Amino acid sequence: MDKKTIYFDNAASSRMDERVLEAMKPYFFDVYAVATSEFGYSLGIEAREALDLARAKILSALGNPEGKLIFTSGSTESSNIAIKGVVRNLSGKKGKHIIVSKIEDFPVLNSAKSLERNGIKVTYLDVDKYGLVDLNQLKDSISKETILVSIQHANQEIGTIQDIKTIGEICDRNNVIFHSDATHSFMRIPFDLSKLSVDLLTVSAHTFHGPKGIGALFVREGVPVAKWIDGGFQEFDLRAGVENIPGAVGFAKAVELVTKEENETLRNLRDYLVEKIQNEIPYTTPNGHPEKRIPHNANITFHYVEGESITLHLDMKGFAVSTGSACFSKSLEASHVILGIGGDHERAHGSVRFTFGRFNKKEDVDKMVEALKEIVRQLRVISPLKGEKVR
Amino acid sequence: MAEIKIDCINETCPVPLVEARKALRKASKGDVVEITGTHQSSKKEIPMAVKSMGLELLGVEEEGGVWSIRIRK
Numbered sequence: 312m313d314k315k316t317i318y319f320d321n322a323a324s325s326r327m328d329e330r331v332l333e334a335m336k337p338y339f340f341d342v343y344a345v346a347t348s349e350f351g352y353s354l355g356i357e358a359r360e361a362l363d364l365a366r367a368k369i370l371s372a373l374g375n376p377e378g379k380l381i382f383t384s385g386s387t388e389s390s391n392i393a394i395k396g397v398v399r400n401l402s403g404k405k406g407k408h409i410i411v412s413k414i415e416d417f418p419v420l421n422s423a424k425s426l427e428r429n430g431i432k433v434t435y436l437d438v439d440k441y442g443l444v445d446l447n448q449l450k451d452s453i454s455k456e457t458i459l460v461s462i463q464h465a466n467q468e469i470g471t472i473q474d475i476k477t478i479g480e481i482c483d484r485n486n487v488i489f490h491s492d493a494t495h496s497f498m499r500i501p502f503d504l505s506k507l508s509v510d511l512l513t514v515s516a517h518t519f520h521g522p523k524g525i526g527a528l529f530v531r532e533g534v535p536v537a538k539w540i541d542g543g544f545q546e547f548d549l550r551a552g553v554e555n556i557p558g559a560v561g562f563a564k565a566v567e568l569v570t571k572e573e574n575e576t577l578r579n580l581r582d583y584l585v586e587k588i589q590n591e592i593p594y595t596t597p598n599g600h601p602e603k604r605i606p607h608n609a610n611i612t613f614h615y616v617e618g619e620s621i622t623l624h625l626d627m628k629g630f631a632v633s634t635g636s637a638c639f640s641k642s643l644e645a646s647h648v649i650l651g652i653g654g655d656h657e658r659a660h661g662s663v664r665f666t667f668g669r670f671n672k673k674e675d676v677d678k679m680v681e682a683l684k685e686i687v688r689q690l691r692v693i694s695p696l697k698g699e700k701v702r
Numbered sequence: 703m704a705e706i707k708i709d710c711i712n713e714t715c716p717v718p719l720v721e722a723r724k725a726l727r728k729a730s731k732g733d734v735v736e737i738t739g740t741h742q743s744s745k746k747e748i749p750m751a752v753k754s755m756g757l758e759l760l761g762v763e764e765e766g767g768v769w770s771i772r773i774r775k
Contacts, residue, residue, distance in 0.1 A: 619716040620747060623723070627754045693746035 321668035374503035406456030442471035469599030470608030479508030521565030525558030
């Protein structure tokens with residue numbers, strides 16, 4: 312691996328903190344039993360205690376809401392359990408309609424599409440130019456048939472934060488279950504789940520320097536989620552399988568390490584990057600809401616060039632960033648998020664996401680913008696997308 | 703020294719550059735990678751990337767809308 316890479320793709324995944332690894336180690340080598348062995352021997356009791364302590368720490372960070380926190384393999388599994396679990400339990404009883412936004416991340420969007428192929432009616436809500444869900448459309452879309460609304464807390468590409476307080480209240484008034492994917496907001500912006508009408512919440516550890524392969528789903532007391540993987544009775548009989556105790560311990564440690572000051576530092580770095588790009592590189596447009604946004608995300612369209620080209624050339628100079636579009640899959644599909652906020656295909660293909668983490672420094676931003684200036688200039692010279700004005 | 707040929711005909715940007723990079727990562731020092739393609743942006747972008755990677759651009763040719771770029775690692 313190239314050790315010199317300067318990494319600005321922390322929303323995709325982040326470098327694990329050494330302190331997280333240290334917290335996890337004993338649960339690989341010393342307390343390696345599973346929690347369900349608590350009825351058999353001491354090592355099992357220790358494992359159970361570690362798992363429950365990790366759970367309590369994460370619930371505390373969520374504001375100690377009334378409900379259960381189920382450990383999963385990550386956000387994808389959490390959102391799948393939430394959406395398909397509720398639909399499986401209620402579709403024969405209440406109705407066959409769910410509502411999601413158009414700019415959800417793939418675990419939610421593709422769960423909805425999969426259910427749609429199996430006879431569930433899905434409404435895909437529009438968003439405005441900043442990525443905010445149209446709340447009137449949400450109200451109008453809810454019917455007696457509606458069983459679930461799934462709207463993310465913060466967007467994976469453009470960082471816009473949805474008003475989950477109001478969305479929760481709308482759902483509550485209409486007796487509809489509300490799931491929110493908080494993968495990109497949890498620990499980066501403060502929120503208190505005990506004061507929100509959110510019934511199901513998806514979180515993950517690896518986006519804030521925790522381990523990969525561990526996430527969680529919060530299930531509010533009384534929310535009917537069907538178990539969908541058969542096996543043992545782990546995780547309150549909602550998620551079968553051997554508990555990932557080192558992962559859970561690492562997740563809790565990662566939660567413990569995030570501070571308000573760190574999030575402020577990330578916000579400052581992000582703002583510094585955006586300002587520098589806007590001052591030093593012409594024809595750029597920031598995407599997402601100017602204020603209602605997570606602190607560690609910037610998404611910028613570099614007009615007349617392709618985002619994929621920028622990422623490749625930045626990589627060759629030692630910087631890791633990402634685009635929202637799926638060119639690497641060879642599908643050449645434009646970002647559904649940028650298209651969702653009203654961008655055209657050129658804008659969708661020219662967008663680059665920069666996401667910050669604990670190990671980023673201001674001088675890294677300076678170095679990257681220097682590289683970026685030259686890359687964008689050269690790409691515009693050879694670009695077929697523009698007129699003479701930027702050559 | 704091996705000669706590695708990559709066919710990116712009908713592929714659009716950035717696929718030819720991605721495939722060129724993959725081939726160059728696997729190639730040994732001194733190997734020649736030849737990429738053929740049809741997308742005009744990639745024809746301009748690959749030489750730019752070669753310069754950025756500090757490799758030797760052996761030549762760029764085009765015939766009948768199909769270009770070929772030869773790079774020595």
